Amino acid sequence: MANEELIDKDIEEIEDSEEQDSQLYEHIRMVVDHGQVPLRVDKYMFERLQHSSRNRIQKAADSGYVHVNDHPVKSNYKVRPFDVITLMLDRPHFDTSIKAENIPLNIVYEDKQVIVVNKPAGLVVHPGCGNFTGTLVNAIAYYLRELPSYDPNDPQVGLVHRIDKDTSGLLVIAKTPDAKTKLGAQFFNKTTHRSYNALVWGNMAEEDGRIEGNISRDPKDRLRMTVFPPDSGIGKSAVTHYKVIERFGYVTLVECILETGRTHQIRAHMKHIGHPLFNDERYGGSEILRGERSGSYKQFIQNCFKLCPRQALHARTLGFVHPETGKQMDFTSSLPDDMQQLIEKWRTYIKGIN
CATH class of the missing domain: 3.30.2350.10 (Pseudouridine synthase)
Incomplete structure (x- = not known):
């Protein structure tokens, strides 16, 4: 699902509370297959939501945000064939596609593979809850808008690492999948x-x-x-x-x-x-x-x-x-x-x- 990463962030931000806003918004809908054997709803969803954790799904269910056939269920509910499972959150569903925005960039270095930028304090790096526009990723999308091979919505390119909104300084962006794979390996192996x-x-x-x-x-x-x-x-x-x-x-x-x-x-x-x-x-x-x-x-x-x-x-x-x-x-x-x-x-x- 195109919006799984944002959904994962939304689930993570659910507060443990006995009260909810009266207005809930549908973020995910899935229908259980006719041949499905009884299975806990948290496990069923975990197996189908690539970017989320079972713990976060359990938290969502136990907070009343997972519904089956229009009724909230706990995480131990056993799904049955043709059950309609929805994730209902207390915030509207946003379009998570990256839009190009003309935001100034301080580019320190650029070639066909990478861009190094000096980010100012106050600029959010990546869209997320509360910051869906005006980010560094939106700025990069605009800067590379005429480069056919760069799709800002493709996770195989783009940011390799992040720094906080109110931290200033250097970041590297990968312009190609090969560059992101190799740079990502360096960050993972702590050789940067x-x-x-x-x-x-x-x-x-x-x-x-x-x-x-x-x-x-x-x-x-x-x-x-x-x-x-x-x-x-x-x-x-x-x-x-x-x-x-x-x-x-x-x-x-x-x-x-x-x-x-x-x-x-x-x-x-x-x-x-x-x-x-x-x-x-x-x-x-x-x-x-x-x-x-x-x-x-x-x-x-x-x-x-x-x-x-x-x-x-x-x-x-x-x-x-x-x-x-x-x-x-x-x-x-x-x-x-x-x-x-x-x-x-x-x-x-x-x-x-x-």
């Missing part, structure tokens, strides 16, 4: 090189270090990731290396090198060791976590937040082997203006109190 610059709260105790801890969705806040012990069996393994670049007493500028690439990895790992990213609202960095109690200091921090109104994180370097030539390709991008101004403001402040 990616480093980030981050301003974090606190004065780091060591000049460098290694953070290891599994990353999974926070059970208390589904929009946030959290860290679990490596041997916990929860989440995916993640390793971040960091090195201090510059100290400002109450905050530290660090370089982070990813050994793995998990969702919110740097943000979650830094919070885990007690150094949330500066102005990272999701992970507690938008509060005054270090420093003085004076009114002037509080005003200084508020001015810093206004200067860089997002988590202070920039994907500064990107390195990979070119999928066609086999040549090592390395790219570096300067810090964006908001982070440069933020760091300079801290330099000036520290000089003034020393």
Whole structure:
């Protein structure tokens, strides 16, 4: 089904609640074959929805979103021949096809196989719930609109990796299926090189270090990731290396090198060791976590937040082997203006109190 990936995201975002909106919208409809033996509805759907997990389908069913013959059923309901199964969600069904949009791109490098772009903070990378237009993928679709071989709706081309909406920096896009396959293998095998610059709260105790801890969705806040012990069996393994670049007493500028690439990895790992990213609202960095109690200091921090109104994180370097030539390709991008101004403001402040 063309919309399975979006449906999977919709299922993932279902809240555990005893109440639903009165209005539900059909997203999937399937009719059970006449020869079907009795089978749990969650297993039946799981076998037919390639991009979804059985756990998410169970959650949808137990929240009242899976209907059989127009009535909600639990995940242990046994399907029968000719049952009509529908997935009913509390949001309208969207057309998930990628539309070309004329959005400016900062292209660092391009050839017949790949494009490397420097994404600004605030630009969503890929369409999803709440952001169906105005994304980097829409911009790429417009930029390559006259290239017959590039279909923005073909998962065999396009984005190879992602960064968060409010993180700036470098991304590589594959223009051909062969390029995406080969680049994807490099990311999977951890042979790419990616480093980030981050301003974090606190004065780091060591000049460098290694953070290891599994990353999974926070059970208390589904929009946030959290860290679990490596041997916990929860989440995916993640390793971040960091090195201090510059100290400002109450905050530290660090370089982070990813050994793995998990969702919110740097943000979650830094919070885990007690150094949330500066102005990272999701992970507690938008509060005054270090420093003085004076009114002037509080005003200084508020001015810093206004200067860089997002988590202070920039994907500064990107390195990979070119999928066609086999040549090592390395790219570096300067810090964006908001982070440069933020760091300079801290330099000036520290000089003034020393």
